[in-house]
Amino acid sequence: MLLPPALYSRLAGEPGAAEPLPVERNPAAGAAPFRFAPRPVRFPRDHEFFEDGDVQRHLYLRDMLTQVSETPEKSMVPEFTCQVAGCCQVFAALEDYQHHYHMLHVNSCSLCNRAFPSGHLLDAHILEWHDSMFQILAQRQDMYQCLVEGCPEKFKTSQARKDHMVRLHLYPADFRFDKPKTNRGHAMSAAADLSARALKDDSDAMEICSDPAAPSPCRRTFSHKIPSTVCFGQGAARGFKSTKKKNKHH
């Protein structure tokens, strides 16, 4: 198909169009036995007209992208330690550190050092755990917001909220995020812990290195000496079996 050369410069030119020619229709046009009438055509999703394009799309999707040489090499650097207070993991590759940092330090509570997978959950945590105003209001009205983004429901207790999330949002009963408060070093009592603790043995091993805090019962909200724990997904510290030794990461 030979396109006029001026077409390319037209494309690069200004928006606009030539004045349209006057339209003047004769009633006999398209009259029986003829039947032409101009009309835009719509095709639904499964129409045969789309077959070729759809096949191309799926061929693209299915190309298994196994790559060996294209994987960017990890940027190896001399070993260094994560400088976040209380964390002493060691890294030798920037990508590993980056992942570690993003998962554990970006959304972490500066008051109790718990790490959360998102800012949304961190905000909810700070509100519910570290805001005394919240406690006051909670006595009078439903304050525990459903954790699913977009759901406007609020509840009187965190337990009620959890029930809602399990029932309505089909969350697993052992979805680990919210821990009921307790004055003890343990994060939760057995009764409140709904989950099958298949992983309870891991809670110690899951701890990241913490400050060498004395094993005193910590105040719920204001102590900075609570050892680092990760609320999300794992049991909180049982005691203070924090390790001081570095964990190497590669």
Next chain:
Amino acid sequence: MVALAAKGLFLKLERGKTAKPTYQLWNSSLTTPLAQSPRPHNGVPPPTQAPPFTPCRDWTSHCWRAGIFLAVAQYQPPQALLLLASTMWSRRQGRFRTLACGVEELRCRRREREAALRKARKEQQLVSKRLLREDAPEEAGGQSAVVLLGEAEVQQFLRQAQRGTDEKEREKALLSLRRGLQHPETQQTFIRLEGSMRTLVGLLTSNRALLQLEAARCLHELSHSEQSAVAEACLPATSYLLTYLSGHSSDFIELCLYTLGNLIVESEAVRKQLLPQGIVPALAACIQSPHVAVLEALGYALSQLLQAKEAPEKIIPSILDSSLPQHMLRLMHPGPKLNLGVAMEFAWCLHYIICSQVNNTVLLTHGALSTLALLLLDLAGAVQRMDDVGLELLACPVLRCLSNLLTEVPVEAMGEQMELRDERVVAALFILLQFFLQKQPTLLPEGLWLLNNLTANSPTFCTSLISLDLIEPLLQLLPLSNMVSMLVLTVLCNVVEKGPAYCQRLWPGPLLSCLLNTLVLSDTEVVGQSLELLQLLFLYQPEAAQAFLQQSGLQALEKHQGETQLQERIHALQETAIHG
């Protein structure tokens, strides 16, 4: 129904299959009235405002304190590190490495795959999953092949990963498990083992970042399985995968998204869980990420969601209520930040939304027409500059979106939309048609379909065809196929039916001789459309009738007199030609 034809599975080529003439479908589309009523929404409450994406805080200060300032100084904040990371789209370029088989065998394989996909589509079971895998043991020659793991080994690796004391040992165990899970039988073994998924989820949500990543990769392998039981075994993990979409580690998020996308397409049961778990708000929050790889993965997952059978009733209304459409259009807008792979995914998403006809007015309000038109212009520029990057994969959904969306614009408003008074759109379309002719001729009908929708009710664009000298190039497409002939003739009818002012500009010209050539063809539909065009031409340009007679037009008509569909019209034309 799960995906067909994974890599390495070859199906018999269907022989002797003749394609149904699709121009008949075109013709019937022209005569049936368009359904106008949009479907009502469900009463889904709109999500709360998603928090803005905040980049990692204090990254550089931490690195400084860590004493690696020099090493990091050459890098920007973490986001930039991931600009180095490849995406599905960019990796595609490097895919064509030398394989053991020859070119002919490759072509044969491709034809077989295509045939399989066509068959699947006809059965309404065309679904595809994507696999994100970093190493390719079977392709890299020297490395070990995928190892089939037995039950005891799976258990052992799981236990080691979960309870090992040494960090590196735990990672290695999980890595071994992941490699094993590339094998379908190991997958079966895994899901049959009691507590295995719970352990994996525990690792996924642990505070060991690299274990999390490996666990996510294991899940991803499982999600890609063709066996429903294996993919559905991943269901306990979905709430966590969704939660992680609001996190910050883009590698991890990308993995979660591809995994979710694979699970979404698995069954309605999976989607019935994901929707109440809040997948739409989660995607709406995640789409604000600046990471290209994340956005491409998100587009993929969203496109899977939108392709679901129940999407028009159960999914699209809440998507239209969310901020997703605006973000999608933003990511398709031409400019320095436009990424082809990302734009392509969202163009497909938009296509599925638009052709479901739930509420396209919303899209028009968000400026979809403008974005799509500008993207079309951008594409026409790109095809002149870039070669073999797969632009047709983006052009296809853009054309479809524009074409279908145009049917929603009322006739009176056609002249009001700015985009619909910009003849660069027509110029761009022809440049793309030229490109299709060379690269992907099967897309020519779709391009011509857009041309029909642009010109049908638009004197402006009909005039553009004339003033930009595009009638002749259009005529050059006539002999290509019956479908293309139908479409070209229809567009020409659109122009000619606007009256004498238009016809005069086509006379004298090659139009008549081209029409006489089409009359030689035997296809009834194509001939019928030629007759329509002739009637209009004779009506508005009487000299054409005379020339028709002189060029043995009557004889050409006689050839088809036996055809029931054509008889009346032929007779009428003969009368007009002879008697005026």
